[in-house]
Amino acid sequence: MTALPPLAVRVGAGAAATERVLAWDRPLIMGVVNVTPDSFSDGGHHLDPEAAVAHGLALVAAGADLLDLGGEATNPRARPVPAEVERDRVVPVIAALAARTDAVLSVDTTKAAVAEAAVAAGAGMVNDVSGGRFDPAMVAAVAASGAAYVCGHLRGASLAEVFATEAPATWREVADELAARLAAMPAALRARTVVDPGLGFGKGDHAANLALCARSGELSRALGRPVLVGPSRKRFVARVVGAAGLAVTPAALDAGTVGACLAAVAAGAHVVRVHDVSLLRPALAVYTEIQRA
Numbered sequence: 001m002t003a004l005p006p007l008a009v010r011v012g013a014g015a016a017a018t019e020r021v022l023a024w025d026r027p028l029i030m031g032v033v034n035v036t037p038d039s040f041s042d043g044g045h046h047l048d049p050e051a052a053v054a055h056g057l058a059l060v061a062a063g064a065d066l067l068d069l070g071g072e073a074t075n076p077r078a079r080p081v082p083a084e085v086e087r088d089r090v091v092p093v094i095a096a097l098a099a100r101t102d103a104v105l106s107v108d109t110t111k112a113a114v115a116e117a118a119v120a121a122g123a124g125m126v127n128d129v130s131g132g133r134f135d136p137a138m139v140a141a142v143a144a145s146g147a148a149y150v151c152g153h154l155r156g157a158s159l160a161e162v163f164a165t166e167a168p169a170t171w172r173e174v175a176d177e178l179a180a181r182l183a184a185m186p187a188a189l190r191a192r193t194v195v196d197p198g199l200g201f202g203k204g205d206h207a208a209n210l211a212l213c214a215r216s217g218e219l220s221r222a223l224g225r226p227v228l229v230g231p232s233r234k235r236f237v238a239r240v241v242g243a244a245g246l247a248v249t250p251a252a253l254d255a256g257t258v259g260a261c262l263a264a265v266a267a268g269a270h271v272v273r274v275h276d277v278s279l280l281r282p283a284l285a286v287y288t289e290i291q292r293a
Contacts, residue, residue, distance in 0.1 A: 004226055004270075007192060009148045011105075013098045013122035020104055020124075022065075024226055026288060027265045029280060030066040030106065030273040031059030032232065035089040036073045036081075052093040053100070060103045063281030067101075068127055068273060069093055069118075070108030074201075076163040083113045090114070091121045098122025106150070110134040112141035119145040127228075128152055129201060131181045143189040150228055151185075153178050153198035168204030171215050175222045182223060194271065195219065196228045199236070206236035213260055217268020230273035231260035258283050266291075 007022045022028065033056045035049075056067045071089035072081040086109060094105055098121065106125035107118035112135050115126045119142075129152035132139045142149045153174050156162040169177075174197050182190050197212040197219060212219075213229060220227045231237055237256040238248045246252055254276045261272040261280055265287065274280050 004220070004224070005191075007148060007194075007226070009104050010124035010146065011098075011102050013095065013120075016099075017122075018102075020102065022104070022226075024270050027269065027284060028065040028271045029063055029277055029284065030068050030228065030230075030271055031056070031062075031064030031277045032273060032275045033059065033067055033069045033093070034073070035069060035071050035093055036078075049092045049096065053096045056093070056097050056103075057101060059277045060101050062278040064103060064277045066104040066106055066125070066271070067097065068106040068108045069097075069123070070127075071114070072109065074108075074129055074159060076159075078159070080159075083111045086111065087114045087117045091117050094118050094123050095121040110138070112137035115147075116141050116145060119147045124148060125150065127196075129196070129198060130154055131178070133157060139185055139189065143186045148192045148194065149189060150194045150196050151178065151181055152196040152201070154201040156202060162202040165202055167202060168208040169202065170208070171211055171218070174198070174212060175219055178219075179223055182225065190225075194226045194228050195223055196230065199229065199231050200234040203236075206239045209234065209236040210240075213264045213269075214267050216264045220268055220270065226270040227268065228271040228273060229261070229264040229269040231264065232257045232274040232276075254279050262287050 004024050008019045011018050011020045033052055035052045069090050071086035105123045106127045107123040108127045109115055110128050110130045125148040126142045127150040128138055131151040154162050178195050199209045203209050216227045216229055233253045237260055241252050241256045242248050258280050
């Protein structure tokens with residue numbers, strides 16, 4: 001993995017808040033908690049706050065280092081959600097988890113108002129798939145909050161526009177466009193930023209997504225920042241599974257996701273974002289020990 005300065009991220013809320021240092025000496029797992037009715041793989045399963053909290057704690061017990069909580073689905077069929085609805089979905093869950101786990105809590109949102117409320121409730125990281133493109137106030141809001149930032153890559157001013165174009169982006173284009181977004185940030189925020197090449201977000205055919213996975217380490221070296229990769233249950237994984245002559249079942253998608261994650265980590269990714277932590281964690285443990293040997 002690329003040697004990078006450690007990143008201190010706030011854990012907990014209020015007077016009880018502490019810091020957790022992400023040293024990048026091993027690959028980290030980010031578990032997904034969708035507090036939505038329409039996420040493409042598990043929509044509605046954890047819309048109830050108690051169910052979402054229980055799911056988050058189960059992911060931590062299974063080995064998640066970070067939890068990514070989202071109140072708005074980001075798939076082509078999902079409908080936009082007002083900021084107040086998204087906020088009301090995620091903030092109670094973040095507040096409850098902040099009191100019960102020392103995992104890093106991330107809010108998956110493209111809206112500055114939701115990010116601010118989530119950080120106040122105990123989120124130490126803001127995961128913005130748009131990289132600040134959907135809400136011009138996002139970068140300033142995260143910079144002022146002191147939270148870490150995941151700057152995602154996509155093109156377009158809305159998800160509808162992103163998925164309508166689906167124009168393949170080359171690795172060089174992704175690297176250059178992320179570099180421009182980093183350069184436009186305040187230096188203090190840039191030092192707290194993780195970059196995400198945005199698998200599945202306007203990347204066209206599956207070949208572009210495979211190439212971005214395979215060159216995760218190059219992206220980190222080019223930008224000088226840690227890289228997060230999120231292949232979990234994405235369409236390009238389904239296409240690879242199907243092309244191998246296999247049935248594209250939920251179990252096959254999760255197994256294919258493990259393969260994508262291990263390949264990304266081998267290439268130099270620092271964080272992998274998945275739905276099924278219990279399947280990835282032992283595979284990653286064995287992979288890591290073999291690499292050390």
